[in-house]
Amino acid sequence: MHAEPALYTIRVDGHLGATVLSAFPSLSAEQEVTQTVLVGFLDSSALYGVLAQLEMLGIDLVEVSRSSPPCPSAQPGPTSPA
Numbered sequence: 079m080h081a082e083p084a085l086y087t088i089r090v091d092g093h094l095g096a097t098v099l100s101a102f103p104s105l106s107a108e109q110e111v112t113q114t115v116l117v118g119f120l121d122s123s124a125l126y127g128v129l130a131q132l133e134m135l136g137i138d139l140v141e142v143s144r145s146s147p148p149c150p151s152a153q154p155g156p157t158s159p160a
Contacts, residue, residue, distance in 0.1 A: 081122055085145040088116040088128065091138040101131055113140060 088105070094114045099107050105118035105128070120128065125142075132139055 083119040083121045083124075086118065086120050086125060087141075087143045087145065088132075088139070089141040090114050090116070090132060091140055094137070098135060098137075101135070102128060 091113055093109050094107065102116060102118075104120070104124065105116040108115045108117070116128075129139070129142070
């Protein structure tokens with residue numbers, strides 16, 4: 079389990095209104111045709127809290143995905159003259 083915050087995308091069925099979205103202040107929301115997509119940086123504890131809240135509210139979960147941050151070693155660094 080990852081303790082450090084990571085970027086999560088949580089997709090749920092239906093359009094969530096402003097009142098329900100206020101239960102998830104750390105997430106941004108985007109409405110799609112038949113779903114709502116919640117996105118934000120969460121640690122494992124916060125992720126489980128969001129999932130529990132979705133269940134408590136009776137919201138159908140479609141998908142949860144975690145985006146891996148880019149590897150620091152893959153970033154181009156300064157080059158020294160030859």
